[in-house]
Amino acid sequence: MTLPLPADAMVHALARRDFSVFLDLVFPTLNPGTPLARGWYLSAMVRALEDIADGSNRRLQITVPPRHLKSVMTTVAFPAWLLGRRPETRIICASYGQDLSAALSRNFRKVMNSAWYAQVFPETAGSIVRDTEADLATRQGGYRYATAVGGMVTGLGADLIIIDDLMKAQDATFPEARAKAQRFVDETLLSRLDDKRTGAIIAIQQRLHEDDVSAHLTVKGGFRHLDLPAIAIRDEIISLTHGRSHARRIGDVLNPARESREVLERIRAEMGGRAFEAQYQQNPTPTEGDYVRWDRIQFYDEPPERHALHKVVHSWDPAASTDPSADYSVGTVWGHDGASWLLLDVIRVRLAYADLLDRVRSERKRWRADVILVEKSSLGPALLEDLGRDMRCIGDPAHHAPSCMRLGADARLPKAERLYSSVERLYSGFAKLPREAPWLEALRREMLTFPNAKHDDQVDSVSQFLNWAIGRGGRNTLRGHARRDGPRPT
Incomplete structure (x- = not known):
């Protein structure tokens, strides 16, 4: 037993x-x-x-x-x-x-x-x-x-x-x-x-x-x-x-x-x-950031066709390295539909200078851009010089772009102040984001985690555009007099 x-x-x-x-x-x-x-x-x-x-x-x-x-x-x-x-x-x-x-x-x-x-x-x-x-x-x-x-x-x-x-x-x-x-x-x-x-x-x-x-x-x-x-x-x-x-x-x-x-x-x-x-929530990207309230941002449903847009402006924040851990080169594409500036696209890449220049040129052609803003840091001065030659029709005729103005943007304020001073434009409807886009989630995460995110290049490109658009250069561009009255090419 x-x-x-x-x-x-x-x-x-x-x-x-x-x-x-x-x-x-x-x-x-x-x-x-x-x-x-x-x-x-x-x-x-x-x-x-x-x-x-x-x-x-x-x-x-x-x-x-x-x-x-x-x-x-x-x-x-x-x-x-x-x-x-x-x-x-x-x-x-x-x-x-x-x-x-x-x-x-x-x-x-x-x-x-x-x-x-x-x-x-x-x-x-x-x-x-x-x-x-x-x-x-x-x-x-x-x-x-x-x-x-x-x-x-x-x-x-x-x-x-x-x-x-x-x-x-x-x-x-x-x-x-x-x-x-x-x-x-x-x-x-x-x-x-x-x-x-x-x-x-x-x-x-x-x-x-x-x-x-x-x-x-x-x-x-x-x-x-x-x-x-x-x-x-x-x-x-x-x-x-x-x-x-x-x-x-x-x-x-x-x-x-x-x-x-x-x-x-x-x-x-x-x-x-x-x-x-x-x-506690295992979510380091909260629904409300320190600088951005996502629930206050204004959105649009469908992007207009290019012919329906009054102006298209690109805002570029270039970076110098192609290392996998380095910052990105970011370009944001904005179009004005007669009422608001609409964010149409975000380009986020790590490219050597020659490839970055080719990408900027191809995006300029794709969107028939009227103005390209480039931050005057890192690769910015070289990019501005080559785009200036395109604007003056110097060099390879395939790159001539006499109708597209290029402007250098000085980052006079710290990054946080640039965003803080510009984000109200997204709340008021002066500028809007799309309700759906393949790149929107990455942009949202970066904006909400700023200034603690690993990268802030998209934020820099967005705030660079918004601060320019509210100023004299942006107003004159919409009136069609950017060439004559806007900031002088640099």
């Missing part, structure tokens, strides 16, 4: 194969006397991590608000569970600073050295041969190694890399800090995977900036993304453990027992809309 297992033994047996049960044992070890408040989102995170464990997924991003057990689950409990099941597993965990990395390591070692862990995974618990603040290793060759941005992992390989918040919230506005974190991912962490085919990467974080590590990894592609905003912004079905699912509806609060809608609104008021949208 087989006797039933004691309750503890049954739990331990379940914990060996079920990460959710294992987590139930981890939490009170780290938080004595505090029960684990289970929510459906924890089951969703467990399911995503179990897919990494069984090899059905190799790349995972989880974005979740602060204080939702992300580090305990992913950087403490999950490595302990993996090493228990396979003590030869090699894991590298990275965070933004050594203090955080060390604190997470201490919690991990507390789990690994607990009495119950020795009952759940006796082989692994009995095979620990190295136990330091940064490194716990087994005699089977497995380890969990902790590092931070800027730390060294030379000579170490990994089956799993866990990236847990590589930036502090207060550092996210600095391009240098974002670039440093991204370089650490590319040049230090990703190269550590022993087998690029089977090695896994987990990145768990809150969103901090449009150009943060999460965005950097998304651009690389291949990551499954479990996105858990505090307040749902879409209807979706989210997979849970044991074949279950959760239907989340727009407006649903992630954890109402801990952070109700009222609590979240108080947090929003205290920390500000932009920070709340990024860290």
Whole structure:
């Protein structure tokens, strides 16, 4: 006759194969006397991590608000569970600073050295041969190694890399800090995977900036993304453990027992809309920017044909580099329909000077432009010189454009002041944007995240045009006297 297992033994047996049960044992070890408040989102995170464990997924991003057990689950409990099941597993965990990395390591070692862990995974618990603040290793060759941005992992390989918040919230506005974190991912962490085919990467974080590590990894592609905003912004079905699912509806609060809608609104008021949208809503592009209110902008439905437009003006903000991380050369195309200036097109490219000149000329011909504005910086002076030759019919006849005036624009004000002084034109209907266009979303994101976006070239082109259009040059162009009365060519 087989006797039933004691309750503890049954739990331990379940914990060996079920990460959710294992987590139930981890939490009170780290938080004595505090029960684990289970929510459906924890089951969703467990399911995503179990897919990494069984090899059905190799790349995972989880974005979740602060204080939702992300580090305990992913950087403490999950490595302990993996090493228990396979003590030869090699894991590298990275965070933004050594203090955080060390604190997470201490919690991990507390789990690994607990009495119950020795009952759940006796082989692994009995095979620990190295136990330091940064490194716990087994005699089977497995380890969990902790590092931070800027730390060294030379000579170490990994089956799993866990990236847990590589930036502090207060550092996210600095391009240098974002670039440093991204370089650490590319040049230090990703190269550590022993087998690029089977090695896994987990990145768990809150969103901090449009150009943060999460965005950097998304651009690389291949990551499954479990996105858990505090307040749902879409209807979706989210997979849970044991074949279950959760239907989340727009407006649903992630954890109402801990952070109700009222609590979240108080947090929003205290920390500000932009920070709340990024860290709690996982949306670093809020519906309202610091300088632009998208809901106040005036829009038009269908662009007129070229023959119905009184004038067409191009506004160019050229850039000098073709490097993938460099600024873009941006041209915005504006047409006046008799009532308002309409934004008709946005050209956003990285081109060497000769190719950029060809593109400007082709757009001039395509739109039969009346005026081309060019910022007098970077490649601007050279571009103005060549376009001036075209206007005076000097050089190759194929490029002659006597009816198109080119004007140099001086950026006398700082970028923020230029936008702030011009954006009212979009609210009043003096200028309008299209309701639909393939380039509109990229423009919207840049305008709403300005001045914290990675790039601001579209903003510069738009504000350059709007400030010119309201002045004497723009007024004279509409009266048809730009050649005689407008700003002199430069």
